[in-house]
Amino acid sequence: MKSREKVAIHGYGAYIPYYRLPTTEIARVWKGGGSGPNVEKAVAAIDEDTVTMAVEAARYAVRMAGIERLGAIFVGTESKPYAVKPTSTIVAQALGQHFTLAADLEFACKAATEAMQIVTGLVGSGMIDAGLAIGVDTAQGRPGDDLEYTAASGGAAYVIGRKDGNQIATIECSTSFVSDTGDFWRRAHERYPRHLSRFTGEPAYFYHIENAVKALLEETGLRPSDFKYAVFHQPNPRFPVEVAVRLGFNTDQVKCGLLNPLIGNTYAGSSPLGLAAVLDEASPGERILLASFGSGAGSDAFYITVSEGIERKRGINPTVKSMLERCAKIDYSTYAKFRGKLIK
Amino acid sequence: MRVFVASVGLTKIGDHWNKSLVDLAVEAGRKALSSKIEPDYLIIGNMFSSLAASQEHLGALVADSLGLKGKPAFKVEAACASGATAFHTAYNLVKSGASESVLVIGVEKMRDLEPEYVSQALAMAESAEYTQFVGASFAALNGLLARLYMHETGTTRDELSSIPVIDHKNAVSAWHAQFRKEITPEVVSRSSIVADPLRLFDCAPVGDGAAAALVVSERLVSEASKFVEVLSSSVCTNNFSIYERDDMLSFSSTREAFEKAISTASVPKGKISFAEIHDAFSVTGAISLEAMGFSKKGFACKDAAEGKYSLNGELPINTFGGLKARGHPVGATGIYQIAEAYLQLTEQAGENQVKGARYGVTQNMGGIDTTTVVHVLGSAE
Amino acid sequence: MMAIQYWRNKDRYYRLIGVSCTRCGRDFFPPVYRCRKCGSEELKDKEMPKEGKIVTFTRLYETLPGFETQAPLNLAIVELKNGVKVLGQVVDTPEELLKIGAHVRAVFRRIRVDGESGQILYGYKFVVEHVDARRETG
Numbered sequence: 001m002k003s004r005e006k007v008a009i010h011g012y013g014a015y016i017p018y019y020r021l022p023t024t025e026i027a028r029v030w031k032g033g034g035s036g037p038n039v040e041k042a043v044a045a046i047d048e049d050t051v052t053m054a055v056e057a058a059r060y061a062v063r064m065a066g067i068e069r070l071g072a073i074f075v076g077t078e079s080k081p082y083a084v085k086p087t088s089t090i091v092a093q094a095l096g097q098h099f100t101l102a103a104d105l106e107f108a109c110k111a112a113t114e115a116m117q118i119v120t121g122l123v124g125s126g127m128i129d130a131g132l133a134i135g136v137d138t139a140q141g142r143p144g145d146d147l148e149y150t151a152a153s154g155g156a157a158y159v160i161g162r163k164d165g166n167q168i169a170t171i172e173c174s175t176s177f178v179s180d181t182g183d184f185w186r187r188a189h190e191r192y193p194r195h196l197s198r199f200t201g202e203p204a205y206f207y208h209i210e211n212a213v214k215a216l217l218e219e220t221g222l223r224p225s226d227f228k229y230a231v232f233h234q235p236n237p238r239f240p241v242e243v244a245v246r247l248g249f250n251t252d253q254v255k256c257g258l259l260n261p262l263i264g265n266t267y268a269g270s271s272p273l274g275l276a277a278v279l280d281e282a283s284p285g286e287r288i289l290l291a292s293f294g295s296g297a298g299s300d301a302f303y304i305t306v307s308e309g310i311e312r313k314r315g316i317n318p319t320v321k322s323m324l325e326r327c328a329k330i331d332y333s334t335y336a337k338f339r340g341k342l343i344k
Numbered sequence: 345m346r347v348f349v350a351s352v353g354l355t356k357i358g359d360h361w362n363k364s365l366v367d368l369a370v371e372a373g374r375k376a377l378s379s380k381i382e383p384d385y386l387i388i389g390n391m392f393s394s395l396a397a398s399q400e401h402l403g404a405l406v407a408d409s410l411g412l413k414g415k416p417a418f419k420v421e422a423a424c425a426s427g428a429t430a431f432h433t434a435y436n437l438v439k440s441g442a443s444e445s446v447l448v449i450g451v452e453k454m455r456d457l458e459p460e461y462v463s464q465a466l467a468m469a470e471s472a473e474y475t476q477f478v479g480a481s482f483a484a485l486n487g488l489l490a491r492l493y494m495h496e497t498g499t500t501r502d503e504l505s506s507i508p509v510i511d512h513k514n515a516v517s518a519w520h521a522q523f524r525k526e527i528t529p530e531v532v533s534r535s536s537i538v539a540d541p542l543r544l545f546d547c548a549p550v551g552d553g554a555a556a557a558l559v560v561s562e563r564l565v566s567e568a569s570k571f572v573e574v575l576s577s578s579v580c581t582n583n584f585s586i587y588e589r590d591d592m593l594s595f596s597s598t599r600e601a602f603e604k605a606i607s608t609a610s611v612p613k614g615k616i617s618f619a620e621i622h623d624a625f626s627v628t629g630a631i632s633l634e635a636m637g638f639s640k641k642g643f644a645c646k647d648a649a650e651g652k653y654s655l656n657g658e659l660p661i662n663t664f665g666g667l668k669a670r671g672h673p674v675g676a677t678g679i680y681q682i683a684e685a686y687l688q689l690t691e692q693a694g695e696n697q698v699k700g701a702r703y704g705v706t707q708n709m710g711g712i713d714t715t716t717v718v719h720v721l722g723s724a725e
Numbered sequence: 726m727m728a729i730q731y732w733r734n735k736d737r738y739y740r741l742i743g744v745s746c747t748r749c750g751r752d753f754f755p756p757v758y759r760c761r762k763c764g765s766e767e768l769k770d771k772e773m774p775k776e777g778k779i780v781t782f783t784r785l786y787e788t789l790p791g792f793e794t795q796a797p798l799n800l801a802i803v804e805l806k807n808g809v810k811v812l813g814q815v816v817d818t819p820e821e822l823l824k825i826g827a828h829v830r831a832v833f834r835r836i837r838v839d840g841e842s843g844q845i846l847y848g849y850k851f852v853v854e855h856v857d858a859r860r861e862t863g
Contacts, residue, residue, distance in 0.1 A: 048835065477738070477848065481785060484783055495825055
C-alpha cells in the first residue's frame, strides 16, 4: 500500500517504565528456579497504565516533531484502563488537542502499526496534515503462566505528517496480511489472556509475518540485503531472529531493534519501540523494514527510509538506550503490588 | 466595653466511646454554666462534625440540649482554629454590646472515624484540589515543613523533640490531658514514622473532647466567683497553603495576630506569664514560638531543650500539656487553651500553676498558620 | 474527590495550566483570582514549565483514603523554573536521589482510582532527573 502523497515520520517518542523484573524472580516463585527466555521485563509502576505511558511517549513525539496541530490521535492497545471510555481522548486532552479524530484500536500486539497505516492514509489523502499513532500496553500474564515471563509494559508514539523536508524518515510503502487464527485471545471481562500452547509460533507469528514481508518485498522490488535494519515483533528473544533468517535477513540487521531480552514483550508497543531504538541510531538514506504481528491474527510490514532531518532532531528526546539504562530491579512481591496481583 | 470569662468547663480528652458529639458538648457546657449567669447566645466551635457524625446545624442542636431554646446559636468553623474563632466571635458580641453573655463550646468527635478518615477530615483544612488531590495529608505537609525547617535552621532530631517532651511532662498532673506520661527525646525519635522526618510523637494525638467558656460583660462579671479579663482577640490569615507562600517558615499570620493582640492588650511581650501554643506538630510549635518573637529564628527547639519553656522556665508554654499531650480535639482545642489560661490566671492550676501568673497568651491555628487566632487574657484586678 | 470536580480541573492536572498576571507577569499554580504581587485581577491561563527542583520532601506512611495501595508516598514541594512552587508526588526515584535541590521534571500519572468501578484520576507527579541528581551528589 502506498499513499498518493508522500507521507513521513516527523517525530517519535519511546516510553519504557522504570522498573524491571528479572525473569529469574518469576522462575524462583513458580518453577523452583531457572529463568524465562528473556533476562528481564519492564514493569509499569502502580500509578502507570496505558494512558500515562501513551501520554509520555506522545509528548516526546510531539516535541520532536514540532507540529502544533494533530488531526488524528490513535492509541493501539489491548490493555485499555476502561472497557468503555476512550484512551485516546485522555491523551488528546493531555496534549491540548481537541479538533482531532481520536480513537482506540485493538489488534493484540499489532494495534500500533495499523494506527500508523491509518494516519498515513489520512495524511496521504490530504484529510489531515499530521496525526499521532501510539502503541502501548501494560501486558499481563496469568501468574505462573509462561506468558508472565515476557508480558511487559511500554510503548512508542509517532507523529506522521506530509513529507516536507523536515521529516526524519519517509514511510515508503506498507502491506498487511490477516487471517482468522485463534492463537491468543482474551474474552470480555477476563483479566488474563489465554493462548494455545505452541500454536502461537508456526501458524500464527511466522505465517503472518512471512506473508506480509514477502508481499512488501514484492511490491517494492527490494531484497533483504537492501535494508540496513529489520525490526520484527518481539514476543520473545528467539522468534524475531528466526523469522529474519527465514526471510533472508541476517542477525546484524535485527540486533539494533531487538529489545525483548531486556524489556520483554510490550505487545502493541513492541515493534514500535524496536523502530524507535533503530531511529536513535540510523543515518540518512538507510532503509528500515518494520513488521508487526498481532494475534488473531495479522502482520503489517513497512518500508521506511531515514531522512536528513533525523540529524537535526537528535538529542531532543531521551534515547531508548537511556531508558534501558535508567531502571531499578524489583522482586516478585513488588511486582505483584504494582500490577494489582495483591488484594488490598 | 470590657470582656470577661466568668467560668469554664472541660471534659477529659481521649476515647469517649460511650459519649456522642452532643453528649460531650453538653457535659462541657453544663460545667461552664454552673454560675448563676444565663447565656443569651451560644456559639459552637467545631471542624468536621459533618464527616465524623453526619451532623451539622450544631448551634440549634446543642442549644436545645442545654435548655437554651430560643437563643441565637450557630457554629463557627476555621479548621483547627474553630475553637478560638468561635471564642473570637463571642468576644466581639460582648465587646460590641450586642450580647452580655455568650456560651462558647468547642467540641470534636474524632475517634468515631477510622484512622484514614481522621486524616481525610484533617486534610479538609487544606486545598481539596491541590493538596488532598495529590495525596498529601495534613501530616505530610507538616513533614515537608519539618524537613525544610531542620534543613534551614540546623535543628537536630533530638532538639525537635524538646517541645513534645515539655508537653508530656506538664500533662502528668493535668486531669483532663489525654497522655499523662513523661517521655524522653529517644521516645520521640524511636516512635513510628508518620511523615518523614516527623514521627508519631511529633504529632498531636487523635481524641474526643469538649471545652466551654462563658464570656460575659463587665456588668455581669460581678456575679462570677472567679473570672479573668479577655484583653484582646485577634485573627489573621495567610496565603492558603504553605507552597503558595514566598517564605514557608515565616508564619506571618501568627506574627501579625500576636503583635496586634499584645498591642491592643497593652501587654509588653516581657510581661507575658505563659503561652499556650498550637503545637499540633513539634515543628509548628517551634516556628510559632519564633514567629511570636519568643525565640530567634531557628532557636525555639534549642531554647526549649535548655528549659526556657518549661513550667519553671522563663516563659512556660503549654502548661497542661499542649496539643501533643493534653490532646487536640481540633474544634475544641482553642477553647481548651482559653480554659487553661483561665485556670492559670485564677490560681486554680494546682501542680501546674505558673507562680504569679498575670497575663496569658493563647495561639490557635487552622491549617499551617493559615488562620491564626491569638488571645491575651489577664487576671482580675 | 468527586469526578466532576476533577473534570473541571483536568487541564490544570494534565498540563499544569496555572495563571499568569497580565500586568506584572508573575505566574501562579494553583491559579489565583488576584495577583499576589501586584493585585491585578487580570490573569490568564498559562502552562507552567515542567522542570524544577525539590525544595523539601517527605515520605508519608499513613495515606489518605484512596491512596492506600501507593503507600508509602514520596511527596515534595517543587520549585519550577518560573519560581512557582508545586506540591506533588515523586515517583520512580531511588531514595538516595530524593534530596533537597534535586532536579525534577513533571510526568503524567494516575493520581488515584475510585474503587473497582469508578473513574481513574490522572495528573502531574515528578521524577528526579537521574543524571542531574548524580552530578549534584557526585
